[in-house]
Amino acid sequence: MSGGRRSDxxxxxxxxxxxxRGEVMFLMQRPGSCFDFLVSGPTGTSAIRAERALRIHGSPAEIAVTHAAPIARISAATLAPGISRELWFWSPWGTMRYFRVDGTSLIELDMLGVVRAPLVKGALAGAVRPRWRKSRRKSGGPDPLPGPGPGQSPGTGFHHQKPGTPGPSLAPAGSSDREPAPVRYLRRRAREKGQAGNPAGGTGPTA
Structure with a gap:
Protein backbone atom coordinates (compact mmCIF):
# COMPACT_ATOMS: atom_id res chain seq x y z
CA MET A 1 0.00 0.00 0.00
CA SER A 2 1.26 3.47 -0.81
CA GLY A 3 2.48 5.64 2.02
CA GLY A 4 0.39 8.63 0.80
CA ARG A 5 2.53 11.64 -0.22
CA ARG A 6 5.02 11.04 -3.03
CA SER A 7 8.38 10.09 -1.58
CA ASP A 8 11.52 11.97 -2.58
CA ARG A 21 18.88 1.67 -18.42
CA GLY A 22 19.52 4.77 -20.49
CA GLU A 23 18.79 8.48 -20.76
CA VAL A 24 16.43 9.93 -18.16
CA MET A 25 14.09 12.88 -18.75
CA PHE A 26 12.06 14.16 -15.79
CA LEU A 27 8.48 15.28 -16.39
CA MET A 28 6.89 18.41 -15.04
CA GLN A 29 4.53 17.55 -12.21
CA ARG A 30 1.07 19.02 -12.69
CA PRO A 31 -2.29 18.19 -11.14
CA GLY A 32 -3.25 14.81 -12.49
CA SER A 33 0.29 13.95 -13.58
CA CYS A 34 0.82 10.24 -13.59
CA PHE A 35 4.48 9.62 -14.40
CA ASP A 36 7.69 10.93 -12.88
CA PHE A 37 10.15 10.54 -15.76
CA LEU A 38 10.87 8.89 -19.10
CA VAL A 39 13.79 6.54 -19.64
CA SER A 40 15.06 5.74 -23.13
CA GLY A 41 17.50 2.90 -23.73
CA PRO A 42 18.21 -0.23 -25.79
CA THR A 43 14.95 -1.87 -24.70
CA GLY A 44 12.86 1.15 -25.80
CA THR A 45 11.21 4.09 -24.06
CA SER A 46 9.27 3.72 -20.84
CA ALA A 47 7.19 6.10 -18.72
CA ILE A 48 7.99 5.45 -15.05
CA ARG A 49 6.03 6.11 -11.90
CA ALA A 50 7.89 5.53 -8.61
CA GLU A 51 5.81 4.67 -5.56
CA ARG A 52 6.75 4.25 -1.91
CA ALA A 53 5.28 1.05 -0.48
CA LEU A 54 5.53 -0.43 2.98
CA ARG A 55 4.99 -3.95 1.63
CA ILE A 56 6.22 -4.99 -1.80
CA HIS A 57 6.20 -8.76 -1.34
CA GLY A 58 3.66 -11.03 -2.98
CA SER A 59 2.74 -12.12 -6.47
CA PRO A 60 2.11 -9.56 -9.26
CA ALA A 61 -1.61 -10.36 -9.04
CA GLU A 62 -1.67 -9.58 -5.32
CA ILE A 63 0.22 -6.32 -5.81
CA ALA A 64 -2.15 -5.35 -8.63
CA VAL A 65 -5.08 -5.67 -6.25
CA THR A 66 -3.34 -3.71 -3.47
CA HIS A 67 -2.29 -0.87 -5.79
CA ALA A 68 -5.35 -0.81 -8.04
CA ALA A 69 -5.70 3.01 -7.92
CA PRO A 70 -2.28 4.00 -9.38
CA ILE A 71 -2.48 1.13 -11.87
CA ALA A 72 -5.83 2.43 -13.12
CA ARG A 73 -4.37 5.92 -13.56
CA ILE A 74 -1.35 4.58 -15.42
CA SER A 75 -3.56 2.51 -17.74
CA ALA A 76 -5.79 5.49 -18.54
CA ALA A 77 -2.89 7.87 -19.29
CA THR A 78 -2.43 8.98 -22.90
CA LEU A 79 1.01 8.12 -24.29
CA ALA A 80 2.58 8.02 -27.71
CA PRO A 81 2.63 4.60 -29.40
CA GLY A 82 5.59 2.45 -28.46
CA ILE A 83 6.05 3.85 -24.93
CA SER A 84 5.55 1.28 -22.22
CA ARG A 85 4.03 2.04 -18.83
CA GLU A 86 5.91 0.98 -15.70
CA LEU A 87 5.27 1.17 -11.99
CA TRP A 88 8.23 0.88 -9.61
CA PHE A 89 7.94 0.27 -5.88
CA TRP A 90 10.50 1.31 -3.28
CA SER A 91 10.30 0.23 0.35
CA PRO A 92 11.84 2.14 3.27
CA TRP A 93 14.12 -0.87 3.80
CA GLY A 94 15.83 -0.22 0.48
CA THR A 95 14.30 -2.95 -1.69
CA MET A 96 12.67 -2.28 -5.06
CA ARG A 97 10.46 -4.10 -7.54
CA TYR A 98 9.66 -3.14 -11.11
CA PHE A 99 6.48 -3.85 -13.10
CA ARG A 100 5.13 -3.17 -16.56
CA VAL A 101 1.46 -2.19 -16.53
CA ASP A 102 -0.65 -4.10 -19.06
CA GLY A 103 -4.24 -3.00 -18.58
CA THR A 104 -5.05 -3.98 -15.01
CA SER A 105 -2.29 -6.61 -14.86
CA LEU A 106 1.36 -6.35 -13.87
CA ILE A 107 4.35 -8.01 -15.54
CA GLU A 108 7.43 -8.11 -13.35
CA LEU A 109 10.72 -6.84 -14.76
CA ASP A 110 14.29 -6.73 -13.54
CA MET A 111 16.09 -3.42 -13.02
CA LEU A 112 17.21 -3.40 -16.68
CA GLY A 113 13.65 -3.74 -17.98
CA VAL A 114 13.84 -7.41 -18.96
CA VAL A 115 10.86 -9.61 -18.13
CA ARG A 116 11.74 -11.86 -15.22
CA ALA A 117 11.63 -15.59 -15.94
CA PRO A 118 8.81 -17.44 -14.13
CA LEU A 119 9.75 -19.33 -11.00
CA VAL A 120 10.37 -23.07 -11.38
CA LYS A 121 7.61 -25.04 -9.70
CA GLY A 122 8.49 -27.47 -6.95
CA ALA A 123 7.35 -30.48 -8.96
CA LEU A 124 9.77 -29.60 -11.74
CA ALA A 125 12.59 -28.64 -9.43
CA GLY A 126 12.46 -31.99 -7.62
CA ALA A 127 11.71 -34.17 -10.62
CA VAL A 128 13.74 -37.35 -10.96
CA ARG A 129 16.02 -37.37 -13.97
CA PRO A 130 15.57 -40.33 -16.35
CA ARG A 131 18.10 -43.14 -16.09
CA TRP A 132 20.84 -42.79 -18.69
CA ARG A 133 21.00 -46.56 -19.38
CA LYS A 134 17.31 -46.76 -20.31
CA SER A 135 17.39 -43.69 -22.54
CA ARG A 136 20.41 -45.02 -24.47
CA ARG A 137 18.79 -48.43 -24.98
CA LYS A 138 15.60 -46.89 -26.36
CA SER A 139 17.55 -44.76 -28.80
CA GLY A 140 19.49 -47.78 -30.11
CA GLY A 141 22.89 -46.53 -28.94
CA PRO A 142 25.54 -48.60 -27.20
CA ASP A 143 25.21 -49.39 -23.51
CA PRO A 144 27.23 -47.12 -21.23
CA LEU A 145 30.07 -48.36 -19.11
CA PRO A 146 28.83 -49.35 -15.64
CA GLY A 147 30.22 -47.50 -12.69
CA PRO A 148 32.53 -49.10 -10.13
CA GLY A 149 30.83 -51.51 -7.76
CA PRO A 150 31.27 -51.75 -3.99
CA GLY A 151 34.94 -52.04 -3.09
CA GLN A 152 36.08 -51.28 -6.64
CA SER A 153 38.16 -48.35 -7.72
CA PRO A 154 37.29 -46.33 -10.86
CA GLY A 155 38.32 -48.15 -14.02
CA THR A 156 37.78 -51.72 -12.70
CA GLY A 157 34.33 -52.19 -14.26
CA PHE A 158 33.67 -54.19 -17.43
CA HIS A 159 31.67 -53.13 -20.45
CA HIS A 160 28.27 -54.79 -20.61
CA GLN A 161 28.17 -57.11 -23.63
CA LYS A 162 25.05 -58.32 -25.37
CA PRO A 163 24.68 -62.08 -26.05
CA GLY A 164 25.92 -63.24 -29.46
CA THR A 165 28.39 -60.40 -30.00
CA PRO A 166 32.14 -61.13 -30.19
CA GLY A 167 34.19 -60.00 -27.26
CA PRO A 168 37.17 -57.68 -27.50
CA SER A 169 40.51 -59.20 -28.48
CA LEU A 170 43.05 -59.44 -25.66
CA ALA A 171 46.06 -60.02 -27.95
CA PRO A 172 48.53 -57.15 -28.35
CA ALA A 173 48.35 -55.05 -31.49
CA GLY A 174 50.36 -56.51 -34.40
CA SER A 175 50.55 -60.07 -32.91
CA SER A 176 47.44 -61.64 -34.47
CA ASP A 177 49.58 -64.00 -36.73
CA ARG A 178 51.97 -65.13 -33.98
CA GLU A 179 51.63 -68.72 -32.66
CA PRO A 180 50.68 -69.28 -29.03
CA ALA A 181 53.56 -69.60 -26.56
CA PRO A 182 53.05 -73.38 -25.84
CA VAL A 183 53.25 -74.23 -29.55
CA ARG A 184 56.40 -72.16 -29.99
CA TYR A 185 57.94 -73.91 -26.96
CA LEU A 186 57.22 -77.44 -28.33
CA ARG A 187 58.61 -76.56 -31.76
CA ARG A 188 61.80 -75.20 -30.20
CA ARG A 189 62.24 -78.36 -28.07
CA ALA A 190 61.76 -80.56 -31.14
CA ARG A 191 64.43 -78.66 -33.03
CA GLU A 192 66.86 -78.94 -30.09
CA LYS A 193 66.32 -82.74 -29.84
CA GLY A 194 66.84 -83.13 -33.59
CA GLN A 195 70.12 -81.22 -33.45
CA ALA A 196 71.33 -83.33 -30.43
CA GLY A 197 70.60 -86.65 -32.23
CA ASN A 198 72.37 -85.60 -35.45
CA PRO A 199 75.31 -83.32 -34.53
CA ALA A 200 76.92 -83.66 -38.02
CA GLY A 201 73.84 -82.42 -39.70
CA GLY A 202 73.22 -85.72 -41.63
CA THR A 203 69.99 -87.37 -42.33
CA GLY A 204 70.63 -90.25 -39.87
CA PRO A 205 70.20 -94.00 -40.40
CA THR A 206 67.29 -95.19 -42.41
CA ALA A 207 65.25 -98.34 -41.87
Whole structure:
Protein backbone atom coordinates (compact mmCIF):
# COMPACT_ATOMS: atom_id res chain seq x y z
CA MET A 1 0.00 0.00 0.00
CA SER A 2 1.26 3.47 -0.81
CA GLY A 3 2.48 5.64 2.02
CA GLY A 4 0.39 8.63 0.80
CA ARG A 5 2.53 11.64 -0.22
CA ARG A 6 5.02 11.04 -3.03
CA SER A 7 8.38 10.09 -1.58
CA ASP A 8 11.52 11.97 -2.58
CA UNK A 9 13.61 9.00 -1.44
CA UNK A 10 11.66 6.65 -3.67
CA UNK A 11 12.16 9.01 -6.61
CA UNK A 12 15.91 9.31 -5.92
CA UNK A 13 16.31 5.54 -5.76
CA UNK A 14 14.32 5.10 -8.97
CA UNK A 15 16.49 7.68 -10.74
CA UNK A 16 19.66 5.71 -9.97
CA UNK A 17 18.17 2.57 -11.48
CA UNK A 18 16.77 4.43 -14.49
CA UNK A 19 20.19 5.84 -15.40
CA UNK A 20 21.45 2.27 -15.67
CA ARG A 21 18.88 1.67 -18.42
CA GLY A 22 19.52 4.77 -20.49
CA GLU A 23 18.79 8.48 -20.76
CA VAL A 24 16.43 9.93 -18.16
CA MET A 25 14.09 12.88 -18.75
CA PHE A 26 12.06 14.16 -15.79
CA LEU A 27 8.48 15.28 -16.39
CA MET A 28 6.89 18.41 -15.04
CA GLN A 29 4.53 17.55 -12.21
CA ARG A 30 1.07 19.02 -12.69
CA PRO A 31 -2.29 18.19 -11.14
CA GLY A 32 -3.25 14.81 -12.49
CA SER A 33 0.29 13.95 -13.58
CA CYS A 34 0.82 10.24 -13.59
CA PHE A 35 4.48 9.62 -14.40
CA ASP A 36 7.69 10.93 -12.88
CA PHE A 37 10.15 10.54 -15.76
CA LEU A 38 10.87 8.89 -19.10
CA VAL A 39 13.79 6.54 -19.64
CA SER A 40 15.06 5.74 -23.13
CA GLY A 41 17.50 2.90 -23.73
CA PRO A 42 18.21 -0.23 -25.79
CA THR A 43 14.95 -1.87 -24.70
CA GLY A 44 12.86 1.15 -25.80
CA THR A 45 11.21 4.09 -24.06
CA SER A 46 9.27 3.72 -20.84
CA ALA A 47 7.19 6.10 -18.72
CA ILE A 48 7.99 5.45 -15.05
CA ARG A 49 6.03 6.11 -11.90
CA ALA A 50 7.89 5.53 -8.61
CA GLU A 51 5.81 4.67 -5.56
CA ARG A 52 6.75 4.25 -1.91
CA ALA A 53 5.28 1.05 -0.48
CA LEU A 54 5.53 -0.43 2.98
CA ARG A 55 4.99 -3.95 1.63
CA ILE A 56 6.22 -4.99 -1.80
CA HIS A 57 6.20 -8.76 -1.34
CA GLY A 58 3.66 -11.03 -2.98
CA SER A 59 2.74 -12.12 -6.47
CA PRO A 60 2.11 -9.56 -9.26
CA ALA A 61 -1.61 -10.36 -9.04
CA GLU A 62 -1.67 -9.58 -5.32
CA ILE A 63 0.22 -6.32 -5.81
CA ALA A 64 -2.15 -5.35 -8.63
CA VAL A 65 -5.08 -5.67 -6.25
CA THR A 66 -3.34 -3.71 -3.47
CA HIS A 67 -2.29 -0.87 -5.79
CA ALA A 68 -5.35 -0.81 -8.04
CA ALA A 69 -5.70 3.01 -7.92
CA PRO A 70 -2.28 4.00 -9.38
CA ILE A 71 -2.48 1.13 -11.87
CA ALA A 72 -5.83 2.43 -13.12
CA ARG A 73 -4.37 5.92 -13.56
CA ILE A 74 -1.35 4.58 -15.42
CA SER A 75 -3.56 2.51 -17.74
CA ALA A 76 -5.79 5.49 -18.54
CA ALA A 77 -2.89 7.87 -19.29
CA THR A 78 -2.43 8.98 -22.90
CA LEU A 79 1.01 8.12 -24.29
CA ALA A 80 2.58 8.02 -27.71
CA PRO A 81 2.63 4.60 -29.40
CA GLY A 82 5.59 2.45 -28.46
CA ILE A 83 6.05 3.85 -24.93
CA SER A 84 5.55 1.28 -22.22
CA ARG A 85 4.03 2.04 -18.83
CA GLU A 86 5.91 0.98 -15.70
CA LEU A 87 5.27 1.17 -11.99
CA TRP A 88 8.23 0.88 -9.61
CA PHE A 89 7.94 0.27 -5.88
CA TRP A 90 10.50 1.31 -3.28
CA SER A 91 10.30 0.23 0.35
CA PRO A 92 11.84 2.14 3.27
CA TRP A 93 14.12 -0.87 3.80
CA GLY A 94 15.83 -0.22 0.48
CA THR A 95 14.30 -2.95 -1.69
CA MET A 96 12.67 -2.28 -5.06
CA ARG A 97 10.46 -4.10 -7.54
CA TYR A 98 9.66 -3.14 -11.11
CA PHE A 99 6.48 -3.85 -13.10
CA ARG A 100 5.13 -3.17 -16.56
CA VAL A 101 1.46 -2.19 -16.53
CA ASP A 102 -0.65 -4.10 -19.06
CA GLY A 103 -4.24 -3.00 -18.58
CA THR A 104 -5.05 -3.98 -15.01
CA SER A 105 -2.29 -6.61 -14.86
CA LEU A 106 1.36 -6.35 -13.87
CA ILE A 107 4.35 -8.01 -15.54
CA GLU A 108 7.43 -8.11 -13.35
CA LEU A 109 10.72 -6.84 -14.76
CA ASP A 110 14.29 -6.73 -13.54
CA MET A 111 16.09 -3.42 -13.02
CA LEU A 112 17.21 -3.40 -16.68
CA GLY A 113 13.65 -3.74 -17.98
CA VAL A 114 13.84 -7.41 -18.96
CA VAL A 115 10.86 -9.61 -18.13
CA ARG A 116 11.74 -11.86 -15.22
CA ALA A 117 11.63 -15.59 -15.94
CA PRO A 118 8.81 -17.44 -14.13
CA LEU A 119 9.75 -19.33 -11.00
CA VAL A 120 10.37 -23.07 -11.38
CA LYS A 121 7.61 -25.04 -9.70
CA GLY A 122 8.49 -27.47 -6.95
CA ALA A 123 7.35 -30.48 -8.96
CA LEU A 124 9.77 -29.60 -11.74
CA ALA A 125 12.59 -28.64 -9.43
CA GLY A 126 12.46 -31.99 -7.62
CA ALA A 127 11.71 -34.17 -10.62
CA VAL A 128 13.74 -37.35 -10.96
CA ARG A 129 16.02 -37.37 -13.97
CA PRO A 130 15.57 -40.33 -16.35
CA ARG A 131 18.10 -43.14 -16.09
CA TRP A 132 20.84 -42.79 -18.69
CA ARG A 133 21.00 -46.56 -19.38
CA LYS A 134 17.31 -46.76 -20.31
CA SER A 135 17.39 -43.69 -22.54
CA ARG A 136 20.41 -45.02 -24.47
CA ARG A 137 18.79 -48.43 -24.98
CA LYS A 138 15.60 -46.89 -26.36
CA SER A 139 17.55 -44.76 -28.80
CA GLY A 140 19.49 -47.78 -30.11
CA GLY A 141 22.89 -46.53 -28.94
CA PRO A 142 25.54 -48.60 -27.20
CA ASP A 143 25.21 -49.39 -23.51
CA PRO A 144 27.23 -47.12 -21.23
CA LEU A 145 30.07 -48.36 -19.11
CA PRO A 146 28.83 -49.35 -15.64
CA GLY A 147 30.22 -47.50 -12.69
CA PRO A 148 32.53 -49.10 -10.13
CA GLY A 149 30.83 -51.51 -7.76
CA PRO A 150 31.27 -51.75 -3.99
CA GLY A 151 34.94 -52.04 -3.09
CA GLN A 152 36.08 -51.28 -6.64
CA SER A 153 38.16 -48.35 -7.72
CA PRO A 154 37.29 -46.33 -10.86
CA GLY A 155 38.32 -48.15 -14.02
CA THR A 156 37.78 -51.72 -12.70
CA GLY A 157 34.33 -52.19 -14.26
CA PHE A 158 33.67 -54.19 -17.43
CA HIS A 159 31.67 -53.13 -20.45
CA HIS A 160 28.27 -54.79 -20.61
CA GLN A 161 28.17 -57.11 -23.63
CA LYS A 162 25.05 -58.32 -25.37
CA PRO A 163 24.68 -62.08 -26.05
CA GLY A 164 25.92 -63.24 -29.46
CA THR A 165 28.39 -60.40 -30.00
CA PRO A 166 32.14 -61.13 -30.19
CA GLY A 167 34.19 -60.00 -27.26
CA PRO A 168 37.17 -57.68 -27.50
CA SER A 169 40.51 -59.20 -28.48
CA LEU A 170 43.05 -59.44 -25.66
CA ALA A 171 46.06 -60.02 -27.95
CA PRO A 172 48.53 -57.15 -28.35
CA ALA A 173 48.35 -55.05 -31.49
CA GLY A 174 50.36 -56.51 -34.40
CA SER A 175 50.55 -60.07 -32.91
CA SER A 176 47.44 -61.64 -34.47
CA ASP A 177 49.58 -64.00 -36.73
CA ARG A 178 51.97 -65.13 -33.98
CA GLU A 179 51.63 -68.72 -32.66
CA PRO A 180 50.68 -69.28 -29.03
CA ALA A 181 53.56 -69.60 -26.56
CA PRO A 182 53.05 -73.38 -25.84
CA VAL A 183 53.25 -74.23 -29.55
CA ARG A 184 56.40 -72.16 -29.99
CA TYR A 185 57.94 -73.91 -26.96
CA LEU A 186 57.22 -77.44 -28.33
CA ARG A 187 58.61 -76.56 -31.76
CA ARG A 188 61.80 -75.20 -30.20
CA ARG A 189 62.24 -78.36 -28.07
CA ALA A 190 61.76 -80.56 -31.14
CA ARG A 191 64.43 -78.66 -33.03
CA GLU A 192 66.86 -78.94 -30.09
CA LYS A 193 66.32 -82.74 -29.84
CA GLY A 194 66.84 -83.13 -33.59
CA GLN A 195 70.12 -81.22 -33.45
CA ALA A 196 71.33 -83.33 -30.43
CA GLY A 197 70.60 -86.65 -32.23
CA ASN A 198 72.37 -85.60 -35.45
CA PRO A 199 75.31 -83.32 -34.53
CA ALA A 200 76.92 -83.66 -38.02
CA GLY A 201 73.84 -82.42 -39.70
CA GLY A 202 73.22 -85.72 -41.63
CA THR A 203 69.99 -87.37 -42.33
CA GLY A 204 70.63 -90.25 -39.87
CA PRO A 205 70.20 -94.00 -40.40
CA THR A 206 67.29 -95.19 -42.41
CA ALA A 207 65.25 -98.34 -41.87
Missing amino acids: RALAAAEQVARM
